Amino acid sequence: MFEILEIGRLGPGVNRAVISAPDIARAHRPGQFIILRAHENGERIPLTVADKDVDKGTITLVWQEVGTTTYYLGTMCPGDRLQDLCGPLGKPTHLEKFGTVVGIGGGIGVAPLHPITKGMYDAGNHVISIVGARTEGLLIMTDDMKKISHELLISTDDGSFGIHGFVTQVLQSIIDRGTKIDLCVAIGPVPMMRAVVNVSRAANIPTVVSLNPIMVDGTGMCGACRVEVAGKTMFGCVDGPEFNGFDVDFDLLMKRLAMYKGPELISLNKFRDTERGCKCTIPGGA
Amino acid sequence: MTEEQKPKKPKVPRQKMPEQNAIERAHNFYEVALGYTNDLALLEASRCLHCKKPFCMKGCPVEVDIPDFVEMVKAGDLMSAAWKIKEKNSLPRIAGRVCPQETQCEALCVLGKKGKGEPCAIGRLERFVADWAAEHDEGKRPALPKPTGMKVGVVGSGPAGLTLAGALIKKGIAVTVYEALHELGGVLVYGIPEFRLPKAIVRAEVDELRKLGVEFKTNWVVGQIETVDDLLEKKKYDAVFIGTGAGAPLFLRIPGENLNGVYSANEFLTRSNLMKAYAFPEHDTPIAKGRRVVTFGGGNVAMDSARTALRLGAEKSMIVYRRTKAEMPARSEEVHHAEEEGVEFHFLTAPLEILGNDAGWSVGIKCEKMQLGEPDQSGRRRPLPTGETSVIECDTAIVAIGNGANPLVPRTTKNLETNKWGNIVADLETGKTTKDRVWAGGDIVTGAATVILAMGAGRKAALSMLQKFGVS
Numbered sequence: 001m002f003e004i005l006e007i008g009r010l011g012p013g014v015n016r017a018v019i020s021a022p023d024i025a026r027a028h029r030p031g032q033f034i035i036l037r038a039h040e041n042g043e044r045i046p047l048t049v050a051d052k053d054v055d056k057g058t059i060t061l062v063w064q065e066v067g068t069t070t071y072y073l074g075t076m077c078p079g080d081r082l083q084d085l086c087g088p089l090g091k092p093t094h095l096e097k098f099g100t101v102v103g104i105g106g107g108i109g110v111a112p113l114h115p116i117t118k119g120m121y122d123a124g125n126h127v128i129s130i131v132g133a134r135t136e137g138l139l140i141m142t143d144d145m146k147k148i149s150h151e152l153l154i155s156t157d158d159g160s161f162g163i164h165g166f167v168t169q170v171l172q173s174i175i176d177r178g179t180k181i182d183l184c185v186a187i188g189p190v191p192m193m194r195a196v197v198n199v200s201r202a203a204n205i206p207t208v209v210s211l212n213p214i215m216v217d218g219t220g221m222c223g224a225c226r227v228e229v230a231g232k233t234m235f236g237c238v239d240g241p242e243f244n245g246f247d248v249d250f251d252l253l254m255k256r257l258a259m260y261k262g263p264e265l266i267s268l269n270k271f272r273d274t275e276r277g278c279k280c281t282i283p284g285g286a
Numbered sequence: 287m288t289e290e291q292k293p294k295k296p297k298v299p300r301q302k303m304p305e306q307n308a309i310e311r312a313h314n315f316y317e318v319a320l321g322y323t324n325d326l327a328l329l330e331a332s333r334c335l336h337c338k339k340p341f342c343m344k345g346c347p348v349e350v351d352i353p354d355f356v357e358m359v360k361a362g363d364l365m366s367a368a369w370k371i372k373e374k375n376s377l378p379r380i381a382g383r384v385c386p387q388e389t390q391c392e393a394l395c396v397l398g399k400k401g402k403g404e405p406c407a408i409g410r411l412e413r414f415v416a417d418w419a420a421e422h423d424e425g426k427r428p429a430l431p432k433p434t435g436m437k438v439g440v441v442g443s444g445p446a447g448l449t450l451a452g453a454l455i456k457k458g459i460a461v462t463v464y465e466a467l468h469e470l471g472g473v474l475v476y477g478i479p480e481f482r483l484p485k486a487i488v489r490a491e492v493d494e495l496r497k498l499g500v501e502f503k504t505n506w507v508v509g510q511i512e513t514v515d516d517l518l519e520k521k522k523y524d525a526v527f528i529g530t531g532a533g534a535p536l537f538l539r540i541p542g543e544n545l546n547g548v549y550s551a552n553e554f555l556t557r558s559n560l561m562k563a564y565a566f567p568e569h570d571t572p573i574a575k576g577r578r579v580v581t582f583g584g585g586n587v588a589m590d591s592a593r594t595a596l597r598l599g600a601e602k603s604m605i606v607y608r609r610t611k612a613e614m615p616a617r618s619e620e621v622h623h624a625e626e627e628g629v630e631f632h633f634l635t636a637p638l639e640i641l642g643n644d645a646g647w648s649v650g651i652k653c654e655k656m657q658l659g660e661p662d663q664s665g666r667r668r669p670l671p672t673g674e675t676s677v678i679e680c681d682t683a684i685v686a687i688g689n690g691a692n693p694l695v696p697r698t699t700k701n702l703e704t705n706k707w708g709n710i711v712a713d714l715e716t717g718k719t720t721k722d723r724v725w726a727g728g729d730i731v732t733g734a735a736t737v738i739l740a741m742g743a744g745r746k747a748a749l750s751m752l753q754k755f756g757v758s
Contacts, residue, residue, distance in 0.1 A: 027511045037468060043561065043570040044468075068570050084468040086505035216561065216571075219466045219507055220692050221476075221533040222553035226544050233537060233544060238693065252544060255646030259546040263572030270567045 002036075002082040005058060010140045013065045014108060015074050016050070022057030024049075024087045030095065030119035031210065031242055033112070034059070034087030035218040038072045042083055045069050046215045046237075048112030049088070050141070062111035062140065068267045075276050089218045090241045093119060093208075099182035101125040102174065102205075103149075104167050104196055106132050106188025110141045112210055113187045114148075120185070121148040128174060128181075129153070132167035132188075136160040168195045175203045183208065186245060190254050197245040207245035211236050213256060228252050300404040301330040308626035312596045315480045315564055318623060319383070322414040331359040333397060334406045341394035342408060347742030348381075348449070350374045352391060352408055359411060368419030369428070371412060376452030376495065377445065377741060379420060379487045382413025384478060385738045386617050420490060427498065431458040436755055439523040440464065441508045441695060444472025445737045446529035446728030448492065449744030450751075451500045457757050461500045462523075466507040469560060472531055473729075474737070476560040477552070479590050481597065485559070509694035514702070518723055525723045525751050528710060529744060532729035533692035537685055538582065542640030547574050547648040551583070551591045551686035558594050576682025578602045580651055582637055583686030584614035585734075589621060591684045592629045603629050604678065608636040608656050608669040632678070634658070636669065640683055651678045689734050699724075709733055717747030725751060 006018040024034060033048045045067075051060035065071045076082075093116045101120045105113035110131050121127045129149035133139045134157045146152045154162030155170050163170055167188070175181065184207040186196040193209045200207040213225040213236040225236035230247035234240065271277040304320040305311075311318050322330065334356040342352045350371055358367035371378045387409035392398065398405030437460035440447040448471070451461045469475045471488040496502065508514060508530075517523050535550035537543050554573070557563040561571035579595035581588050584607040595603040605624070607614060610633045614621060625631070632653070639652040653676055656669040691708035703711040703720040710719055710726040717725040727743030729735055752758065 023511055032510075041562070041569045043572075084505050086466065086468070086507065088510055089507065216553060216556055217467060217476075219510075219533065219694060221531075221535070222556050223535045223537070223550040224553045226537075228544060233539075252646070256544070256546060258646075259574075260572045263566060267567045267570055267572065 002085040004076055004078055004080050004082070007076060007078060010062065011137050014062065014138065014140055015065070016060060016062045017073070017076070018058050018060050019082065019085065020057060021059050021085055021087075024085065025052045025054050025057050025059050028052050028059065028088040028115075029092030030115040031093030031112075032088035032090045033218075033241060034061070034085060035089060035215065036061075036082050036086070037084040038069050038076070039083050042072070043069055044084075044216055044218070046089070046212065046218060048210070048212075048241075050111035050114050051144070052115070062108065064108045067264050068271045071268065071271065072276065086218065090237060091239070093185075093242060095119040095123045097124040099125065100128065100180060101183045101185065102128045102130065102171065102181050103145075104130045104132075104171060104184060104186040104188070104192075105145070106167055106186075106192040107134070107138060108140070109186075109188030109192070109210075110145065113185065114141055114144055116185055116187075116210075117145065118148045125182075126150050128179070130155065130167045130170045130174075132156065132170070132192075134158065166195065167192065168199050171196060171199050175199070175205075181205045184245075185210075190250050190257065193245065193248075194250040197248070197250075201246055208242050209245040209248060210241045211243060211248065211253060212241065213253060214259065226256070298329055298333050300333070300407055301326045301410075303407070303410050308623075308628075311481065312593075312627040313599075315597055317484050318481050321417055322410055327359060327411060327414045328362070330407050330411060331356050334360070335396055337396055341396060341399075342391040342406075345390040345392070345394040346374075347390065347738050348375045348745050350391075350412070355415065356406070356408070356411060359415060364415055364418045365422065365424075367415045371415060374745070375741065376449050377491050378412055378416035379491060380445070380474060380483060381738055381741065382409055382416055383483050383487075384736075385409055385412075386736060388618065390738070420487075428456070430456065430498065433460065434458040434755070434757055436460070436524045436757070437462070437522075438751065439517040439521065439526045440529065441514065441517075441526065442466075442472055442529040442531060442728075442730075443470040443492070443502065444529055444531050444728060444740060445474060446531075446740040446744035446747075447472070447527060448495060449741040450527050450529070450727070450748045452495055452498070453745055453748035454751065455495065455498045455500050457752055459751075459755070459757065463500060463502050464506040464508050465502065465504045467560065468504050470502055470504065472529075476556040477587070477590070478737075479555065479559055479594050481593070482590065507694065509698040514695060514699040514721075514724060523723075524755065525725060527717070527744075527747055527751075528695055528719070528724065528726040528730060529728045529740070530692055530695050530730045531740075532689035532734040534690040534708075535685070536688050536690055538637060538687065540637055540639055542642050542648065543685070545640055545642040545648040546646050547576065547681055548640055548683045549574075549685065551581070551587045551684050552689070554591055554684050555587070555594065558598070564594075564598055573598065574682050575599050576680070578604070578680040579682040579684065580604045580606055580678060580680040581684040581686055582606050583688070584609065584616060585686065585688070586616045586620050588684075588686035589616045589624045589629075591686050593624055593627060595682065595684070596627055596629065600682075604632055604680070605629055606632045606635045606637060606651065606653065606678070608634065609658065609666060610634060613666040634669065636671070638675065641677070648681060648683050650680055651683060652676075653678060689729070691730060691733070695730075707733065714743075715746060716750035717743055718750060
């Protein structure tokens with residue numbers, strides 16, 4: 001179960017793996033996520049599914065190395081098995097023919113955006129995709145996105161590839177050129193999603209964001225993933241992960257995401273000293 | 287010549303169970319109660335009157351043959367005693383530890399009813415016998431009947447589901463238990479702390495069921511990966527039992543409840559118990575190790591949370607409860623243990639707001655002093671506000687005020703009726719729901735209750751299924 005079939009780098013600190021999980025591949029709908037444990041003392045972390053192949057019985061995960069588990073995953077090899085893989089979790093994206101849908105993916109956010117975009121494309125929408133990253137090396141899945149977009153716009157913060165600027169500026173330019181947008185879907189770092197919502201709100205374009213709060217069980221049992229939406233406490237795992245971007249308290253989300261910064265560093269330092277930790281690419285590591 | 291007086295038989299008092307001393311145990315996760323020795327068990331068993339009309343059995347939700355098993359203890363035949371218990375209760379090592387015997391079997395014991403005396407310590411004897419049998423396991427299992435060809439799917443591996451699985455497999459019915467988490471046992475592994483119920487015991491009890499032929503599937507969220515209807519139609523189960531528990535924590539609905547450092551008891555206990563955050567960083571999952579910890583609530587879960595906080599190193603662990611000690615729903619033994627370990631109680635105190643700092647962390651609780659008014663629907667005197675407020679400084683706050691019904695299964699199952707709280711509507715005697723071939727039991731039906739009531743519900747549902755299947 002949960003054998004890693006392929007694993008490799010997409011960019012600095014960004015990895016992709018194809019994992020055998022036929023039941024999850026079959027049940028998964030765009031917008032849903034999984035929770036995994038890498039090893040028997042491991043934590044449970046949520047990751048969105050970047051792609052799936054029902055016939056081969058596989059799902060594709062893409063992640064950025066930020067903490068012990070994501071660095072650990074980066075050291076795994078084809079043939080290794082994940083300790084646990086649970087999913088699909090969360091509500092699927094509401095897919096229908098809206099008209100023109102703009103999908104905006106920042107950095108690693110392109111991975112979860114991919115199946116949603118595909119779903120929107122298949123539902124008959126005119127799909128415009130904006131893919132952005134800090135710099136060229138961090139752009140991921142642009143070819144995959146191209147196949148399922150009627151228009152693909154790429155931007156980098158430093159101008160090393162595509163449009164020089166933020167994804168919000170690209171969105172603004174689409175609005176300014178007079179394209180009627182019926183829905184935005186924005187996934188990426190919290191500041192990016194907040195910035196997108198500020199632009200789309202001004203233009204009165206309904207905007208869906210997919211949130212990534214800290215989770216434990218992922219089935220609504222623990223409440224670790226509390227987010228505030230329209231002033232109400234919601235659970236990211238069972239009420240989300242997608243919410244109306246206009247209503248999300250992004251500031252609270254940022255603070256809650258930082259809750260374990262101290263312990264995370266302790267854990268990472270300890271991992272760095274292990275035999276496996278030496279093999280990984282933690283900055284400052286051996 | 288004076289008539290020789292018959293020497294009066296010395297009266298044996300109720301035997302205490304040895305436990306770790308309070309100062310030491312408040313800083314470790316080892317089990318608090320250490321269990322009877324052989325001698326203590328024999329002495330305690332000798333107190334049982336072996337009543338012809340055993341009232342004690344009436345108090346047991348799973349109707350264990352109490353006088354018979356105690357009689358076997360008296361005779362020193364502990365293995366038979368264990369099997370006697372297991373006829374009715376598949377999980378005696380667990381029940382012997384977490385059952386509120388003082389309000390069930392022991393409350394009805396004749397020894398205690400005579401006024402002065404204390405009841406026979408049935409729960410401690412059950413625990414002793416079941417532990418002994420596990421240690422002296424000879425690998426013998428009761429012969430299982432021929433498979434009936436029927437199969438049942440069980441959603442949730444908590445006490446209700448495990449009990450049902452045990453009862454059905456012994457009647458030749460194939461059982462598969464689906465569990466959302468990566469470990470089996472439900473609340474027994476994520477909720478109840480190691481120091482009250484060692485996880486090795488839960489694992490051993492689950493292994494026992496596995497040896498009998500029960501299949502288990504972890505990481506399987508029914509309602510997400512497949513529905514109850516899929517289990518019935520695609521997987522062709524003859525029946526499905528839903529025992530998903532009361533899995534949706536309630537919050538206080540006061541300002542500041544989403545600050546960092548504010549946990550639901552479910553999350554706090556899950557991090558510590560299931561994810562072993564107490565052994566961080568050997569285990570990867572972190573937990574806020576608060577210096578001053580406040581727990582809201584007066585039930586067993588609140589006691590578990592406050593005592594866990596102490597063991598994680600809190601300088602001060604406080605319970606804030608809006609009524610008085612007399613109204614607390616927790617077992618008196620748990621309250622007593624918490625007090626001994628140094629948990630501080632703030633009665634007649636209700637939280638108004640959780641105060642935070644700029645970084646988004648909780649720093650204190652603004653509370654209001656309460657007074658007791660007339661009894662409410664629950665029969666407990668209603669707390670009324672006085673207007674007098676104060677602030678309790680704390681860095682961690684744990685909300686242990688109960689659980690609502692988890693929506694995942696009800697919202698994905700056709701024709702399954704729920705009540706206004708989202709609990710599944712089921713006959714309390716049979717577990718039968720409004721949906722054909724579907725039974726339910728435990729907290730998902732009753733709202734948060736006890737392990738043994740869930741076990742009782744699992745047992746009743748199993749008997750109802752057997753009757754429906756025509757299997758005796």
